[in-house]
Amino acid sequence: MEGTPKQPSNLSLLLQSLLQEARQLPEQGKVADYIPALAAVAPEQTAIAVATLDGELHTAGDASQCFSIQSVSKIYGLVLAMNRLGDDVWQRVHMEPSGQPFNSIVQLEWEHGIPRNPFINAGAIVVADMLVSHYSASKAALLNFIRKLAGTEQIWADNIVYQSEKEHGNRNAALAYLMKSFGNIEAEVPQVLDHYFYQCSVEMSCEQLARSLVFLANRGQDPWTEQMICSRRDAHRVNAILSTSGMYDQSGEFAFTVGLPAKSGVGGGIAAIVPNYGVIAAWSPRLNSFGNSCRAMFMVTRLAEQLGLSVY
Amino acid sequence: MEGTPKQPSNLSLLLQSLLQEARQLPEQGKVADYIPALAAVAPEQTAIAVATLDGELHTAGDASQCFSIQSVSKIYGLVLAMNRLGDDVWQRVHMEPSGQPFNSIVQLEWEHGIPRNPFINAGAIVVADMLVSHYSASKAALLNFIRKLAGTEQIWADNIVYQSEKEHGNRNAALAYLMKSFGNIEAEVPQVLDHYFYQCSVEMSCEQLARSLVFLANRGQDPWTEQMICSRRDAHRVNAILSTSGMYDQSGEFAFTVGLPAKSGVGGGIAAIVPNYGVIAAWSPRLNSFGNSCRAMFMVTRLAEQLGLSVY
Amino acid sequence: MEGTPKQPSNLSLLLQSLLQEARQLPEQGKVADYIPALAAVAPEQTAIAVATLDGELHTAGDASQCFSIQSVSKIYGLVLAMNRLGDDVWQRVHMEPSGQPFNSIVQLEWEHGIPRNPFINAGAIVVADMLVSHYSASKAALLNFIRKLAGTEQIWADNIVYQSEKEHGNRNAALAYLMKSFGNIEAEVPQVLDHYFYQCSVEMSCEQLARSLVFLANRGQDPWTEQMICSRRDAHRVNAILSTSGMYDQSGEFAFTVGLPAKSGVGGGIAAIVPNYGVIAAWSPRLNSFGNSCRAMFMVTRLAEQLGLSVY
Amino acid sequence: MEGTPKQPSNLSLLLQSLLQEARQLPEQGKVADYIPALAAVAPEQTAIAVATLDGELHTAGDASQCFSIQSVSKIYGLVLAMNRLGDDVWQRVHMEPSGQPFNSIVQLEWEHGIPRNPFINAGAIVVADMLVSHYSASKAALLNFIRKLAGTEQIWADNIVYQSEKEHGNRNAALAYLMKSFGNIEAEVPQVLDHYFYQCSVEMSCEQLARSLVFLANRGQDPWTEQMICSRRDAHRVNAILSTSGMYDQSGEFAFTVGLPAKSGVGGGIAAIVPNYGVIAAWSPRLNSFGNSCRAMFMVTRLAEQLGLSVY
Known part of the structure; x- marks a missing residue:
């Protein structure tokens, strides 16, 4: 500046x-x-x-x-995961620019299931997996975190968007299953996607x-x-x-x-x-x-x- | 800061x-x-x-x-080209991160011969082509520009490195010919590479x-x-x-x-x-x-x- | 010959x-x-x-x-689908060699969800989708077809292999969801994979x-x-x-x-x-x-x- | 049959x-x-x-x-090289289908400079390199081979096509230099391309x-x-x-x-x-x-x- x-x-x-x-x-x-x-x-x-x-x-x-x-929600998910897992986050997602479309499956294949950064879809799905695996109620945890930061309880996920995302989320499912085939998703894929789509619909x-x-x-x-x-x-x-x-x-x-x-x-x-x-x-x-x-x-x-x- | x-x-x-x-x-x-x-x-x-x-x-x-x-020389080449060509530079090279190795030929193919940015090799070669095409003596122009910036005449290219680069520059030649096949190199490839290798050997x-x-x-x-x-x-x-x-x-x-x-x-x-x-x-x-x-x-x-x- | x-x-x-x-x-x-x-x-x-x-x-x-x-089962699936759908099969899967690993997701992406041929995994999954969508009981139809060809009723799928395939089928799931995102899978992905894994375990x-x-x-x-x-x-x-x-x-x-x-x-x-x-x-x-x-x-x-x- | x-x-x-x-x-x-x-x-x-x-x-x-x-000429070049080099040919070019455009540079990069087969351009360029490296006059050797097979001396390369190919051969040059960077071209690239373009213009x-x-x-x-x-x-x-x-x-x-x-x-x-x-x-x-x-x-x-x- x-x-x-x-x-x-x-x-x-x-x-x-x-x-x-x-x-x-x-x-x-x-x-x-x-x-x-x-x-x-x-x-x-x-x-x-x-x-x-x-x-x-x-x-x-x-x-x-x-x-x-x-996708702005990816910031909250990342900070929550960093707070919970510390530097272990960076074993499973890199922090380099991707140079590829946000939903690229090609790069994920080349890099053996490790996304380039947490702001492309694949990276945010890995972060969602971390939250799902480390919180008993990851969706509530995320929502509460956002509410605390915004200083208000008046924040919700939109249920229609949430359901819609699920129905149109085939490419994200492909990313998630590909990462799981590389061992980079711990929880069950449907649960991870559920968190991910919820987060997007805030x-x-x-x-x-x-x-x-x-x-x-x-x-x-x-x-x-x-x-x-x-x-x-x-x-x-x-x-x-x-x-x-x-x-x-x-x-x-x-x-x-x-x-x-x-x-x-x-x-x-x-x-x-x-x-x-x-x-x-x-x-x-x-x-x-x-x-x-x-x-x-x-x-x-x-x-x-x-x-x-x-x-x- | x-x-x-x-x-x-x-x-x-x-x-x-x-x-x-x-x-x-x-x-x-x-x-x-x-x-x-x-x-x-x-x-x-x-x-x-x-x-x-x-x-x-x-x-x-x-x-x-x-x-x-x-590769630090790529900065000088870029500034010189920007000064000479203005915003036309950005018709022929993008300014996005590459997310690929510095000498990637795959991305260049996908993006139809337009390099992602001027700091990967392909991008710097396009910049070299601009200098070669717009200066009657592009190597001297570059060296003089560097000397002016450094406030000294005591700067030269190393001739042994320069010749060596040329002999080991097959991948850079591949990048240059591929871009030429897409119409993104104007001068003759050997002349463009000559400038590029000279610049690197300063x-x-x-x-x-x-x-x-x-x-x-x-x-x-x-x-x-x-x-x-x-x-x-x-x-x-x-x-x-x-x-x-x-x-x-x-x-x-x-x-x-x-x-x-x-x-x-x-x-x-x-x-x-x-x-x-x-x-x-x-x-x-x-x-x-x-x-x-x-x-x-x-x-x-x-x-x-x-x-x-x-x-x- | x-x-x-x-x-x-x-x-x-x-x-x-x-x-x-x-x-x-x-x-x-x-x-x-x-x-x-x-x-x-x-x-x-x-x-x-x-x-x-x-x-x-x-x-x-x-x-x-x-x-x-x-994978030998891919032949039976293909013939069954050709008999049922005729040349419509070739709208959804090509018949060109792939030049890529059998489970390549990269090529599928480039070719917008149309597999190169019915003998790579992606192609066989599309064929499975055709069977699932055109037979009320696609697994039985396939098994009966094989039995008729072999002239014996003594052919079964192995249940342990079948279950195992399902548990280790994340990459196939990724292929299927990616094709669905391109509109090239009609039925629900889990049902398609179920047929595919069943077929492989015969x-x-x-x-x-x-x-x-x-x-x-x-x-x-x-x-x-x-x-x-x-x-x-x-x-x-x-x-x-x-x-x-x-x-x-x-x-x-x-x-x-x-x-x-x-x-x-x-x-x-x-x-x-x-x-x-x-x-x-x-x-x-x-x-x-x-x-x-x-x-x-x-x-x-x-x-x-x-x-x-x-x-x- | x-x-x-x-x-x-x-x-x-x-x-x-x-x-x-x-x-x-x-x-x-x-x-x-x-x-x-x-x-x-x-x-x-x-x-x-x-x-x-x-x-x-x-x-x-x-x-x-x-x-x-x-490209029909690729057959003659291949047979001539097989006769001269025997099975060593197959150390430098594979015999698998490519599944990619005939002039793909992407696959060549992935496979570290070894072309998929001798009928895509990259493969034929490697074969041309073999001929250039093993014959003192490779163009004459090829033309004589074709004449012998056709039972006539009345076969020539067309000089205008030959020169034209050279001027429009930037992509082939890119393929050749990329292979040379991987060590899979022995002769000088311009000489190899010269043979290759000559062959195409028969x-x-x-x-x-x-x-x-x-x-x-x-x-x-x-x-x-x-x-x-x-x-x-x-x-x-x-x-x-x-x-x-x-x-x-x-x-x-x-x-x-x-x-x-x-x-x-x-x-x-x-x-x-x-x-x-x-x-x-x-x-x-x-x-x-x-x-x-x-x-x-x-x-x-x-x-x-x-x-x-x-x-x-």
Whole structure:
């Protein structure tokens, strides 16, 4: 980050103005439609929220509207697994960029069932296996962890999305069985997938998302509760992996245009970590060809530029 | 970066002490031996240098000893091409991490001759083609550019390494011809490879390396001459690509343990950019299994930890 | 085939002598051990049987001993599916050689879920899906078909092998789910795999195997019952695909050394079709590195040489 | 083959009639256009010739018109290399089907520079290297071998095609350099490619093609001269490899529809071996999507059906 980010006298005004611009962009992209429940979302919704280390929360648009966080949930799963298993996590999933589509089965075959990183599907499924194997009720454990981070009990998984994911999850099942054939899945595959799909179907708002991840910008510590959520080392690690692998096959371009560790999901959400400053969460359902939200990308990119937030 | 790095009253002392530690590590790794000229280097040599934005240079060990910079040269080639061709560069090479070995021909085939980024061999060969096609004397242009950045005329390519590279460059020739079959090489392949091998055989010391790259830590400006070497945007871009793709198949791990944009070469050199602070250059010939210098990795990692330099 | 094969006054004596030779070969290869039930088979057992178009059956060794036919069962499944679905079969599985391991998931991905041929695992799983989707009781239908061909009711699936296959079938599950994700599996995956594993666990003797497949050497007609088992065209087709793809990754070498359409299984069985002459079935449990029985290969090769059976 | 092929009182009449049918087919396919010299061929030309073991030659259409034999030349190169190097050939090229495009570089990488068989480009380039390394004048040696087999001195390479191939041979150069990087090319790559492109540019007529390959249908012996061209074993071997790998990615389908060892070239020629009977050569320039001549395929298929020539 280039020195201390300028704290605009009115960050909220800036967010408001970016939101306006985003809403006036020519319509582009399309809503994820591989499951009906996602395809049904009103495509014009748009939101942005910034939570800072000093406990402030600035928002614009539909920032309290909940949406399906999908792959953004991989962050919570990973931190929970790191807390429980420690460095053993890295025996079963690497932390290198994948250079392949998020659901690639080819690379998994080449690397003998060890996923390249925890943010591609295969890696997140291995992490789900860790949680299933180490928690008696892994779904509840994950949900409680998210609620604690977001400071609210009002977070749930959407049951229709959850069931839909299961019915359309054949490729994820293929990834899981392939890893099991290599000995890298311990629990039964249906149970692992059940956790994985549950996790993907959690719904949160931009406000909740931003607040819940501030610990990653704060060396592992939640600034509201002052509780250590993970070690400083692990917060660094998550940010590092996000930087190379969080934005699907647009990660490299995002590193250049935004320069922040970030994770996107096909529900249209993006969470970007600004070390020592806070978290930006943005959302709008229409996706570009990489699976990243068009409007959320626009808002995050412009905000990072205007505040000089790039870490490079 | 976590706030302003601590400026140790005596950075030189710290470098000295890291160098001592590195020299006392149990011997590990081996010198690159794919060409005889590299294999003949005295393996115990070790050096570190730090050049800062305020024009200071701190060193320890063999910091004025020249060595073969090899893949570190890809940075200079890229900046020169960006300056000459502008954004057209990105029509012919992507900026995504590769997730494949640095010399992978498989990925190049899948992606129809467009390399994933300019720091894998295929990408650097495309950049070499750009220079060959746009400069009447591309080798001299590159050498002059490096000399200008390093502030000295005393930099040359090593002729024995250069000839050796040519004789052992069959895989690089395969990459080049494959790209030419896809229409992504304009000049004649032998001429492109000639430039590429020349570039790899340039010799520099850690002092020269550190000084020459400070502009990347300084938004494109050389602090000594105050000249703009490249645009602020392009400096960001290079740092971003280095962050995901500069350390071969150890880039992800390096992002975690060090958290800095960096490039390594099989000559044993590493250059790490610390945005808004300076450049660390380290060197020692023995390489780990990823092709990165064992001792240089150790010193850069420890220095980044002790000064809190990680960008994440 | 080079003219009419010599009919030795005593083919049985020749088989006897080949069997002796095979038993005296230095011990090589090892019994399939990926499931315990297969690993427990007495490894010294050896048998050969030849059934000819004129209804004769010549045997030597343990030719009435039943063994797990494994992949040889893919022939029966395919013929049954061709009879039921006609040329629609070839919309969902190709008939080209694979050039990849029998259980390759990489090729399946590249070819968008359409297996290269019905004798690699993925192809046989698609065929199993066809049977499951078109027969109310596909396992019984298959068993009855085999019994009819072999002219005996005394053929069963081995329940222990069947259960074992299920427990060790993760890679096959991965193949099946991947094909389902491409829309190339109609029934539920567990049901398809159930049929597939059942089929693999059928047990037959060399006598039964030889007799049951004579229709393929006789333009589709069973010489004992004079019933048309499949069309002449389909018999040709099966033989053609067996010629390029029946012997795993040793198919090309087998085409040269033996020159006959043939199928092997990891139970140690091999069935070779001699067009216009008959069928050779051979068995011995120890496998070479390609998964083909060492002794069965030896006997089939020598017999083909001595009788001049190669089709080339 | 199903018994002795019916010798039609007038095979020439049958060929005539097939030719008529072929000429009346709806126009389909397109002439190879990757090099201008091939694209310039008159697309309507069509020919068929059958040479039998008893020394007869039946023809129809433009059967004495010469055309670029292209990949059909791989047969001559292979036989010449087998004669010179014996079984050492098979240390450097396998005899398994490839299951990949004829010019695949991916498979070559996986298999560490050893091509799957001598009829894909990489395999033929290795064979060219053998010839270049073992003959002082490999191009003349090859041309003389072809002339001897065809019983005429009137065969030449086309110089324009030869030069054109060189200029458009970047992918073949990539294959060659990749193999050289694995140590599987002994001579200098440009010299090897020079031989390879020369070989591809040889021109022959259907009459010459048919006659020159009869030895493969006759256990290695030329029926006109009674000379052994290669061993019986090697004739079998060539036929076996042709059966699985001679018709590009349509080899499996061709095995079913025709059931003969055969080789095609992008000049529009096809040569099919009928063991113990003779050779069919057919030609017409328009190619289907696999690179095989539409009309030549049609005529060979119908002739094989009508004479019952399938080996299966």
